[in-house]
Amino acid sequence: MKRPAASRRTRSRTNGDRTVYQCKGGRWEAAGYVLAPGTTRRRVRVYGTTRRRVRVYGTTRKEALAKLTEKTAASNKGVPAPSAQGSVAAYLTSWLETVAVHRLRETTHTRYTACVRLYLLPGLGRKKLAKLTAKDVRTWLNHLRTTCQCCTRGLDARRDEARCCAVGTCCHKRLSPLTLAYVHSVLKSALGHAVREEETPRNVARNVRMGTPRPRRFEPLTAVEARAFLAATHGHRLHALFELALRTGLSKGEFLGLRWEDLDLAGGTASIRRTLQRTRTGGLTALPTKTQNSERRIALRTECLRSLTQHRNRQAREREAAGTGWKATGYVFTRPDGSPIEGATLTRHFNTLLRRAALRRIRFHDLRHSAATLLLEQGVELVVIKKLLGHAHIGVTATVHAHVRLRLQRDAIDLLGNALRNPAEITGKPDDEPPLCAAVVR
Incomplete structure (x- = not known):
């Protein structure tokens, strides 16, 4: 049927x-x-x-x-579905160990690891990566901005003498805007890789707007202060280093990583090829320059060549005095036994010389700012200063290292005033000359 x-x-x-x-x-x-x-x-x-x-x-x-x-x-719309099923903590840990470790310098990777451990994991670690939203990131950043770090991280409990929440009075030790911006940038970098790997459809941290932090205010050395500082360095065993700092604007790591083979005293040039930095695994390590533009050759003045020649003779006497205990590292600036100089040791010598010269306390890196500002005051073009300092972009030279002093501002205002002044006030006669014809712009 x-x-x-x-x-x-x-x-x-x-x-x-x-x-x-x-x-x-x-x-x-x-x-x-x-x-x-x-x-x-x-x-x-x-x-x-x-x-x-x-x-x-x-x-x-x-x-x-x-x-x-x-x-x-x-x-x-072409947006793939997220494939990540784990937490933000699991992803960040894997990103640091498998991706960032190969892309970043060791010192930068150490800072990223500390940032993830102290701020990202406690605040966002338990959330699912696929369900992380821009609102979650903004709420977390607002919490970081308004909470005391002594209370949040339990710093007061580990101190020998409590002075914050443990005694009932909060010290209100909050993160600075620069630190908040750095933490935000680390999260954006990590989520950007997740988007490229198609583990999440969008970078939610990029959608959160952070206010532009104000740069640190400081005053570079004036020409009078720079001359006083150089006078205080005479007789010091690292006089050549401090003179190079003010005359060339090299960074601390570039000074410490300079080798004698990089110097051409006859030609008056120095080749910058590496930096010397302390890493967590290898101690004092010679690393490549930060960017390709940082690897450069600079010209040296006669004063620098004379100081370097005297420094080489002093180092030869120290090598003879050390005998078999001399460590042949090849660096220009070393300790009396030939071993490399620590950055903290150089900072101690620098602070001592500042007190000897009766100058205000500044950072060693401010000598780089001072060199850029003094060059700008002498009328040197920004593109030349950029090449000397080894910046990748001229905007860094203009906004960070070249500080316009009041004297330059007054000169500019005077020039503008002369341009706007009535010619009759200068000559006492009316301006009978016809105006210039404007050219047609196509």
């Missing part, structure tokens, strides 16, 4: 259609295909694109369909 024909013929679903049904527990499940990233477990070829099946749940059929519609709408 033939079976009776069904009163309603059900349409067979094609590949890619959505499925909605009610589970045994009472909640509704909706399933469909969305655009998949490169690292997915289940892939289905649909119309020549790589897609995977996703499932969403809701208390009602309408809620489950709405969630699935949101995912398919994003998929139709």
